[in-house]
Amino acid sequence: MAESSAHRAATVEFEHVSKQYDETQIKKGAPGAVNDLSFTVPAGKILTLVGPSGCGKTTSLKMVNRLIEPTSGEIRIDGQDIAKRDVTELRRSIGYVIQQIGLFPHQTIEENVGTVPRLLGWPEARWKGRASELLSLISLEPSKYAKRYPSQLSGGERQRVGVARALAADPPIMLMDEPFGAVDPIVRDRLQNEFLRLQETIAKTILFVTHDIDEAIKMGDLVAVFQTGGILAQFGSPLDILAAPASEFVARFVGQDRGLKRLSLLRVSDVPLQPAVTARPGDSAEDARRRALDDPQRYLLVIDANNRPLGWVAHGDIPAEGTITETMPNPVSPTVNKRTTLKDALSMMLDADVQTGIVVDRAGAVQGLLTVAAIATKMREGEHAPAFDDLGALGEAESEAGPGEIDPNLDAGAADQAAIEQGTV
Amino acid sequence: MPPGTKIFDPSWVFSHLPSIWERIVQHLQLTAVPLALGIVISLVLAIIAIRRPVTYGPVTAITGLLYTIPSLAAFALLRPIFGLSLLTAIIPLTTYTLLILFRNFTAGFNAVPAEILEAAEGMGYTRRQRLLRVELPLAVPLIIAGIRLASVTTIGLATVAAVLGDAFGGLGQLITEGIQGFFPTKYLLGAALSVLLAFAADVLFVRLERVITPWSRARAGAR
Numbered sequence: 301m302a303e304s305s306a307h308r309a310a311t312v313e314f315e316h317v318s319k320q321y322d323e324t325q326i327k328k329g330a331p332g333a334v335n336d337l338s339f340t341v342p343a344g345k346i347l348t349l350v351g352p353s354g355c356g357k358t359t360s361l362k363m364v365n366r367l368i369e370p371t372s373g374e375i376r377i378d379g380q381d382i383a384k385r386d387v388t389e390l391r392r393s394i395g396y397v398i399q400q401i402g403l404f405p406h407q408t409i410e411e412n413v414g415t416v417p418r419l420l421g422w423p424e425a426r427w428k429g430r431a432s433e434l435l436s437l438i439s440l441e442p443s444k445y446a447k448r449y450p451s452q453l454s455g456g457e458r459q460r461v462g463v464a465r466a467l468a469a470d471p472p473i474m475l476m477d478e479p480f481g482a483v484d485p486i487v488r489d490r491l492q493n494e495f496l497r498l499q500e501t502i503a504k505t506i507l508f509v510t511h512d513i514d515e516a517i518k519m520g521d522l523v524a525v526f527q528t529g530g531i532l533a534q535f536g537s538p539l540d541i542l543a544a545p546a547s548e549f550v551a552r553f554v555g556q557d558r559g560l561k562r563l564s565l566l567r568v569s570d571v572p573l574q575p576a577v578t579a580r581p582g583d584s585a586e587d588a589r590r591r592a593l594d595d596p597q598r599y600l601l602v603i604d605a606n607n608r609p610l611g612w613v614a615h616g617d618i619p620a621e622g623t624i625t626e627t628m629p630n631p632v633s634p635t636v637n638k639r640t641t642l643k644d645a646l647s648m649m650l651d652a653d654v655q656t657g658i659v660v661d662r663a664g665a666v667q668g669l670l671t672v673a674a675i676a677t678k679m680r681e682g683e684h685a686p687a688f689d690d691l692g693a694l695g696e697a698e699s700e701a702g703p704g705e706i707d708p709n710l711d712a713g714a715a716d717q718a719a720i721e722q723g724t725v
Numbered sequence: 726m727p728p729g730t731k732i733f734d735p736s737w738v739f740s741h742l743p744s745i746w747e748r749i750v751q752h753l754q755l756t757a758v759p760l761a762l763g764i765v766i767s768l769v770l771a772i773i774a775i776r777r778p779v780t781y782g783p784v785t786a787i788t789g790l791l792y793t794i795p796s797l798a799a800f801a802l803l804r805p806i807f808g809l810s811l812l813t814a815i816i817p818l819t820t821y822t823l824l825i826l827f828r829n830f831t832a833g834f835n836a837v838p839a840e841i842l843e844a845a846e847g848m849g850y851t852r853r854q855r856l857l858r859v860e861l862p863l864a865v866p867l868i869i870a871g872i873r874l875a876s877v878t879t880i881g882l883a884t885v886a887a888v889l890g891d892a893f894g895g896l897g898q899l900i901t902e903g904i905q906g907f908f909p910t911k912y913l914l915g916a917a918l919s920v921l922l923a924f925a926a927d928v929l930f931v932r933l934e935r936v937i938t939p940w941s942r943a944r945a946g947a948r
Contacts, residue, residue, distance in 0.1 A: 398840060
């Protein structure tokens with residue numbers, strides 16, 4: 301059996317799935333209805349379901365492990381209709397994490413983590429071994445935590461145990477319903493980062509419900525924005541949704557600052573770098589002065605023998621003859637690397653005298669320059685592009701489900717409208 | 726009380742230890758059998774009530790009604806059917822436990838947090854597994870609280886069964902004989918032993934709860 305979490309993941313497809321409640325159920329406080337939902341989550345991707353309360357996002361999630369049965373439509377896991385599967389067996393093959401965590405207070409942490417393996421009848425040594433492996437994975441020392449009870453753990457620790465419990469039987473799919481909703485923002489941020497790192501190794505197919513658009517954008521490879529009435533307002537990559545909201549509702553939901561949100565998703569490596577005009581101390585000043593004219597801003601970047609930046613010299617400050625010296629450059633300009641987000645890079649550039657970022661590699665050697673103009677070009681490029689164009693995962697989703705099934709609400713008119721709105725901002 | 730009688734005569738107690746012991750054993754039987762029956766019946770009723778909440782009202786009403794029947798009247802009603810038998814004593818004593826036990830048991834099950842039930846269901850517990858491995862253990866504190874209350878009540882109430890004869894009369898027999906024979910030692914001893922038994926039962930169940938719910942002691946310790 302694959303206990304090592306070796307890239308087992310499954311495709312989850314919704315096809316015309318609806319859930320309606322009758323009057324009496326609504327009076328009793330039925331969860332949000334869902335209206336004709338069709339989308340595909342490719343294997344190994346995180347889909348975040350986001351929207352206001354009562355929009356049907358939790359209902360959609362619970363239909364996957366059949367805690368709620370759809371009124372119509374079909375949900376398939378790896379092509380198989382889940383309605384035809386044994387419900388208990390189905391649930392044991394899906395990891396489930398809820399906001400209130402729901403750890404069993406009468407069981408030790410080890411027993412909690414081993415819940416599904418024990419239900420599946422694993423021998424004691426095996427489930428205990430698995431529990432200890434998972435506790436290590438979530439950085440809780442097994443010798444210290446295995447025999448404790450949930451009441452002896454902090455909120456953040458309990459939340460991590462909840463995730464470990466969901467992973468115990470190595471399910472191909474995980475359902476997470478506001479998993480980090482009950483902890484404070486600092487702990488939440490840490491748990492989110494930890495989880496994203498974890499996902500790099502476990503690569504599960506994850507449906508993740510949140511009401512927080514920032515969390516949806518941060519955690520999702522794909523985002524499904526729901527609006528009241530259980531209508532899928534938009535389905536796409538976080539960048540697509542920020543760049544081209546499909547409707548006014550989505551635009552309002554993602555917020556006025558969606559440009560800044562996009563900047564925090566894009567990295568320096570997403571933007572073409574400009575070549576730098578460089579010179580080393582000892583080089584001919586005359587030659588450097590001539591070459592500095594090639595720089596759009598007419599600046600010369602002085603670098604050391606290892607190509608590390610020493611600073612800028614303005615064209616006018618380069619002597620007509622002699623050599624470049626180490627004292628010439630004015631040592632101010634931010635250095636960024638390819639992993640820096642555009643948001644951080646832009647912020648550093650705005651603070652600096654020369655509003656150009658010097659992109660360096662791990663050794664600190666100059667690779668090129670990042671300009672405000674290049675960032676602006678990148679931002680425009682996304683806004684005018686049709687939705688669903690630049691993420692590989694989306695391409696897969698489209699080819700598997702057919703474009704019509706991905707988002708029935710995003711027709712050409714809506715896209716045009718979004719583009720027009722962009723123009724006025 | 727005839728003149729010259731002592732309030733309490735220890736020498737009588739020492740010379741009658743075997744028969745006193747017999748009364749204690751009888752009393753334990755009069756208590757334990759109704760309690761055990763009551764626990765089983767109430768558990769079944771409580772499980773039905775949490776699955777079908779509509780049954781909760783009627784069951785509470787019926788057990789409440791049974792509780793109001795005076796014990797002497799119940800013995801009188803059952804005597805023509807079962808005679809002066811142990812059964813005539815046990816049936817009313819059992820029905821008296823039902824109200825307390827049923828209410829506490831359902832409260833115990835209802836106190837299990839909804840998110841824990843949802844997590845259990847979502848992870849693939851069958852209904853039966855969920856009941857036995859999650860709901861029942863988590864209901865234990867309130868279940869035991871009900872049993873403690875019912876045991877203390879039944880130990881006191883069982884003394885009345887003495888009216889049904891001395892074959893199984895328990896400590897009530899000592900009390901009745903003491904009153905009828907103007908012999909305070911006997912009824913004081915009967916009353917004292919009854920109180921002591923009630924105390925002992927209470928302590929026993931508190932201990933039992935601690936042993937079977939280790940998680941409730943773990944709270945906030947060891948951190």
